[in-house]
Amino acid sequence: MTRRIILAGGGHAHLAVLADWAQRPFPETERWLVTSTRQTAYSGMLPGWLAGIYPAGELLIDLEPLARQAGARLILSDVTGLDAAARQLTLASGETLAFDLLSLATGGEIDTATFAALGDRLLPVRPVGAFMARWTHFLTAIAGSDAPRVVVVGGGAAGVELALAVATALARQFRQPQVALVTVERGFLAGHASAVRQRALAELAGRGVALHYGEAVGTRHGVLLTNGTGLAADCVIAATGSRAPRWLAASGLACNDQGFVAVGADLRSISHDAIFAAGDIINRADRPLERSGVHAVKAGPVLAANLRAAARAAPLKAYQPRGRTLYLLATGDRRAIGSWGGLMAAGRWVWWIKDWIDRHFVGRYTRPGEGGR
Numbered sequence: 526m527t528r529r530i531i532l533a534g535g536g537h538a539h540l541a542v543l544a545d546w547a548q549r550p551f552p553e554t555e556r557w558l559v560t561s562t563r564q565t566a567y568s569g570m571l572p573g574w575l576a577g578i579y580p581a582g583e584l585l586i587d588l589e590p591l592a593r594q595a596g597a598r599l600i601l602s603d604v605t606g607l608d609a610a611a612r613q614l615t616l617a618s619g620e621t622l623a624f625d626l627l628s629l630a631t632g633g634e635i636d637t638a639t640f641a642a643l644g645d646r647l648l649p650v651r652p653v654g655a656f657m658a659r660w661t662h663f664l665t666a667i668a669g670s671d672a673p674r675v676v677v678v679g680g681g682a683a684g685v686e687l688a689l690a691v692a693t694a695l696a697r698q699f700r701q702p703q704v705a706l707v708t709v710e711r712g713f714l715a716g717h718a719s720a721v722r723q724r725a726l727a728e729l730a731g732r733g734v735a736l737h738y739g740e741a742v743g744t745r746h747g748v749l750l751t752n753g754t755g756l757a758a759d760c761v762i763a764a765t766g767s768r769a770p771r772w773l774a775a776s777g778l779a780c781n782d783q784g785f786v787a788v789g790a791d792l793r794s795i796s797h798d799a800i801f802a803a804g805d806i807i808n809r810a811d812r813p814l815e816r817s818g819v820h821a822v823k824a825g826p827v828l829a830a831n832l833r834a835a836a837r838a839a840p841l842k843a844y845q846p847r848g849r850t851l852y853l854l855a856t857g858d859r860r861a862i863g864s865w866g867g868l869m870a871a872g873r874w875v876w877w878i879k880d881w882i883d884r885h886f887v888g889r890y891t892r893p894g895e896g897g898r
């Protein structure tokens with residue numbers, strides 16, 4: 526009996542699943558990929574793109590050839606609903622799709638509710654493709670300006686990298702750009718060693734990025750912080766971390782209290798055997814696991830193996846992350862800060878490693894012959 530397997534979202538983990546399907550036959554299955562856009566962006570290279578180091582083509586992965594090689598039917602649409610018990614997905618078009626097995630890797634969303642007053646001045650960093658288009662438009666719109674003002678909200682690795690990249694990019698083009706980073710103090714590179722935070726503070730200061738501690742809300746002219754400070758801005762980049770997609774709430778899937786899909790170490794929903802998930806959309810029920818591209822990528826091969834195993838009711842594997850994860854933060858000037866447990870390293874050689882890892886990863890899916898896929 527042919528079983529229908531649907532991958533929802535072109536997220537990092539699904540790249541490995543598509544590669545697995547392309548490599549080995551998967552008999553008695555009908556395979557689908559449903560995702561919002563044909564190209565998926567590799568966010569690790571986004572700061573490098575902003576800083577002018579990479580052209581857009583270097584970080585965009587075209588899902589069409591990957592789906593074709595995997596024998597998967599590609600549907601370009603947003604998933605807007607899921608009925609886990611009835612095994613049915615709803616798409617933005619209103620169409621419904623039945624499945625025997627489903628895997629979710631649609632990532633997280635940026636919560637923009639507190640920034641609504643900004644209107645067009647708000648640039649959420651996700652979806653990354655839309656962010657890239659709007660940033661390009663913003664640069665054109667401010668071309669005649671002397672002193673454009675950009676505020677980045679979010680003190681995680683992404684916010685810090687984006688602030689440094691924006692400062693680098695604007696300094697090249699404008700006389701007196703003003704770049705600020707706003708974060709709650711405890712959220713500034715939380716989970717990283719003090720040496721990493723100190724190094725990042727020095728980089729921000731060296732690049733003229735003003736750091737403000739506090740919670741920000743959007744106003745018509747910029748942001749207002751909890752301490753009363755107002756920051757005028759031509760553009761506010763929201764890099765405030767992932768929120769669970771809203772459509773999950775009515776799905777019937779077991780989720781944690783923030784709405785992320787609860788999965789076990791085998792990446793299977795703890796409530797519905799036919800549903801798997803990986804990347805930023807999950808919450809591991811068996812252990813804490815931070816949301817990062819590293820884990821989304823590394824979970825991919827396990828997810829691929831488990832979808833095959835589930836199709837024939839065989840035992841599943843576990844995704845067990847290593848104790849420490851290496852994070853490489855780009856500083857916008859072909860240098861990077863490396864963070865591994867309590868250790869910190871920084872400099873050009875750290876950037877070379879990051880650049881090699883990132884290009885190699887994207888190359889596996891854009892130039893399969895060269896990347897060893």
Ligand SMILES: Cc1cc2nc3c(=O)[nH]c(=O)nc-3n(C[C@H](O)[C@H](O)[C@H](O)COP(=O)(O)OP(=O)(O)OC[C@H]3O[C@@H](n4cnc5c(N)ncnc54)[C@H](O)[C@@H]3O)c2cc1C
Nearest residue numbers: 534535536537560561568603604631632804805817818819
């Ligand atoms: C600027 C920046 C830099 C970062 N740098 C790093 C880094 O250096 N290292 C690191 O480990 N992490 C990094 N991260 C975090 C990392 O990007 C995420 O953890 C990772 O992208 C999560 O992958 P994912 O597969 O869950 O989702 P995503 O990469 O967000 O992919 C989601 C996919 O699903 C599609 N999709 C979304 N919604 C729907 C829908 N409703 N229906 C259908 N399809 C949908 C999207 O089009 C996309 O193809 C960074 C994040 C940012 C913003």
